Amino acid sequence: xxxxxxxxEVLRQILKKPVTNLFPARYLPKSITGFLNKVAAGEATINPxxxxxxxxxxxxxxxxxxxxGCKLCVRVCxxxxxxxxxxxxxxxxxxxxxIFCAQCNDVxxxxxxxxxDEFMLADTNRxxxxxxxx
Amino acid sequence: xxxxxxxxxxxxxxxxxxxxxxxxxFDIQGEVINAVDFAPGKVHRGVEWMGMRRxxxxxxxxxxxxxxxxxxxxxLAFARAVEQIAEIExxxxxxxxxxxxxxxxxxxxxxxxxxxxxxxxxxDTLFHLAWRVREExxxxxEYLTGNRINYGIVQVGGVRRDFTEDQFPRIRKxxxxxxxxxxxxxxxxxxDTTIKLRCMNTGVLTxxxxxxxxxxxxxxxxxxxxxxxxxxxxxxxxxxxxxxxILPDVYADCIKGDVYDRIVVRLFEVxxxxxxxxxxxxxxxxxxxxxxxxxxxxxxxCKKAEGEAIGRVEAPRGExxxxxxMNGSEAPQQWKVKASTYSNQMSWLKILQGEQxxxxxxxxxxxxxxxxxxxxxxxxxDGSPDVMTKDTLHRLSVEKTRRLQA
Ligand code: SF4
Ligand code: SF4
Numbered sequence: 324x325x326x327x328x329x330x331x332e333v334l335r336q337i338l339k340k341p342v343t344n345l346f347p348a349r350y351l352p353k354s355i356t357g358f359l360n361k362v363a364a365g366e367a368t369i370n371p372x373x374x375x376x377x378x379x380x381x382x383x384x385x386x387x388x389x390x391x392g393c394k395l396c397v398r399v400c401x402x403x404x405x406x407x408x409x410x411x412x413x414x415x416x417x418x419x420x421x422i423f424c425a426q427c428n429d430v431x432x433x434x435x436x437x438x439x440d441e442f443m444l445a446d447t448n449r450x451x452x453x454x455x456x457x
Numbered sequence: 458x459x460x461x462x463x464x465x466x467x468x469x470x471x472x473x474x475x476x477x478x479x480x481x482x483f484d485i486q487g488e489v490i491n492a493v494d495f496a497p498g499k500v501h502r503g504v505e506w507m508g509m510r511r512x513x514x515x516x517x518x519x520x521x522x523x524x525x526x527x528x529x530x531x532x533l534a535f536a537r538a539v540e541q542i543a544e545i546e547x548x549x550x551x552x553x554x555x556x557x558x559x560x561x562x563x564x565x566x567x568x569x570x571x572x573x574x575x576x577x578x579x580x581d582t583l584f585h586l587a588w589r590v591r592e593e594x595x596x597x598x599e600y601l602t603g604n605r606i607n608y609g610i611v612q613v614g615g616v617r618r619d620f621t622e623d624q625f626p627r628i629r630k631x632x633x634x635x636x637x638x639x640x641x642x643x644x645x646x647x648x649d650t651t652i653k654l655r656c657m658n659t660g661v662l663t664x665x666x667x668x669x670x671x672x673x674x675x676x677x678x679x680x681x682x683x684x685x686x687x688x689x690x691x692x693x694x695x696x697x698x699x700x701x702x703i704l705p706d707v708y709a710d711c712i713k714g715d716v717y718d719r720i721v722v723r724l725f726e727v728x729x730x731x732x733x734x735x736x737x738x739x740x741x742x743x744x745x746x747x748x749x750x751x752x753x754x755x756x757x758x759c760k761k762a763e764g765e766a767i768g769r770v771e772a773p774r775g776e777x778x779x780x781x782x783m784n785g786s787e788a789p790q791q792w793k794v795k796a797s798t799y800s801n802q803m804s805w806l807k808i809l810q811g812e813q814x815x816x817x818x819x820x821x822x823x824x825x826x827x828x829x830x831x832x833x834x835x836x837x838x839d840g841s842p843d844v845m846t847k848d849t850l851h852r853l854s855v856e857k858t859r860r861l862q863a
Contacts, residue, residue, distance in 0.1 A: 327649065327650070327651075328644045328645050328648055328649055329580075329582050329583055329586070329645050329649065332586060332641070332645065333582055336586075342589060342592070376599045376600045376603060377600075378603045378618070379603055380603050380604065380609075395752070395753065398512070398756065399512075399514050399515060399752055399756070400515070401511065401515040401516070401517075401518035401519055402518075422518060422522070422607070423604070423609075424518045424521075424609040425603075425609065426514070426515075426518065426609075426617075426752075429617065429752065430752040430753075
C-alpha cells in the first residue's frame, strides 16, 4: 500500500474522459445570451445536454380547449403557481413559481396538463411570454 | 494554562469555511479553543408558517425542500404523521419504494459528506473522487423519480411513481458499482496517512457526552451509542428486513468517538445501504403504490382528520422528527419540524473545546450539519432583530445623512 492511496487513482483519472458535460457550448462564448440568440437564429449549435431521464418534469404544457375549469389543480399546487381565470374558466400557470412537482398533472380529471422536456427556462423577466402558460 | 491573552474570534454568519450560515464565537488562547458559542437562526425561512397555510397534499412537496440533501426523509416523516392521524393504510409496495429511495438518499448524502470532509481537510483530490462516485446514486434517483433532488415522489398514502420491472437492471447496476467501489473508498479514506493524522483523536465525543447531549444518527453511533430509528422503531419497509446500527467497531478495534470514527460509520453505512436495497428489491410485493389515486379523496380524508401524531425517520444525519396536529380543517393546526442537526449541534461545544483553529472546519463538518433544516426561529430581542434588513440599513443611512446635514 502506498502512503498516499489516492495517488494511483489520480493517475488512472488522467487517462479518463472528463465526466462533466460542457453545456451549452464546448468553449465559453463571450456572451451566453449572444450565443443562445445565435442558436435561435440557426447560426450556431448547442453542445447537447446529458440525456433526460424518462418521466422528466420540465416546463408545463396546458391544453386550454379541454380544460373544464374544475380548479382541482389550483387546490393541490404547492407553490400557488396556478391562477384561475373566472371569465374564461381556464387557468394560467406561472412557470417561475412552479416547482415542477407535476401534482397538477396527476390530479387533472381530463389530463390537459403535462410536463414537457423543456428545461432551459432562465430569463431576466419572470413574466416573460415564455414563462406564463395559459 | 499559559498566560497568553484570550481573543474572541467570530466565524460566520457567512464564512468560506462553513457551508451554511451560522455564527460561531470562539475564545481563542494562542492556537487553542478555550470556549465556543454559536448562534443558529441565520437561515430561517418560515417553512412551518408556509405549511400551516397549505393542505397536506401540498405540504409533502414543501417538505421535499426543507433540506437540499434529504429530499425524502422530511417528506416521509411528515407523511407518516398525517397517515397516522387520518388513519390511512399505506400499501405494502409503497413502503418498499419509499425505503429504497431513502437508502439511495443515504448513499448520496454520506458520499457528499465524505467529499465535504475531505475538502475541509484540504484534500480536494478525494473530494472530487467522492463526488464523482456519488453521481451514480444521483443518476439512479433521477431515473426512478424524475428529479435529482426534490424527488416529489412521496404522497400522503403512498408514493406517486412506481418502479417497474425494467427499471430494476439500472438499480442493480448502480448497486454493483458501489459494491465494486467499497474497498477502494475504504482504502482511500481510512488508510490515508493525512486523514488519519488529522481525524484520529480530533473532535472526540465520549459515549457519555453523546448520550447526555441527545445526539442522534451517525454522530451518536460514532461515539458508540447503538441507536438507529430504522432498527429501534421500524417504519416503511424496515420492519421486514434486517437493519442494525453501524458502530465504528466494524472497522476499528475500539470506539473513540473522534472524527475518524464518524467517517468509518458513514462509509460503512453506505455499504449497508447497498445491502438493504438488495434485500428490499428481492422481496418487493405487488401493486398498488397509492392508497387512493383520486386526490380529491386524499384531500377530503385529510380535511376530516383530527388529532395529533409524530413521524420519525432515520435521515442520513440522524433522526428526523415531525409533529403534526390536525383539527378538521384544510391545513394542519400545528406542524413542528425537528431536523437531526438540531439534536446534534450542541455537541459542537464539547468537541471543539481544546482543539486548534485549523481543526474548526473539519470538526464542525464532522456532525454533518444542515442549518437550513434546523433553523426554525430567528431571535428578535427588544423588538430589534439580530438581522439587519435592507430597509433598516437604508433608513439608518438616510438618518445619518440628515444628521450630518443638520
Ligand atoms: S407542477 Fe406542481 S408547482 Fe407546477 S403548476 Fe403543477 S402543481 Fe403547481
Ligand atoms: S385540473 Fe385540469 S380541468 Fe381542472 S381546472 Fe385544472 S387544468 Fe382545468
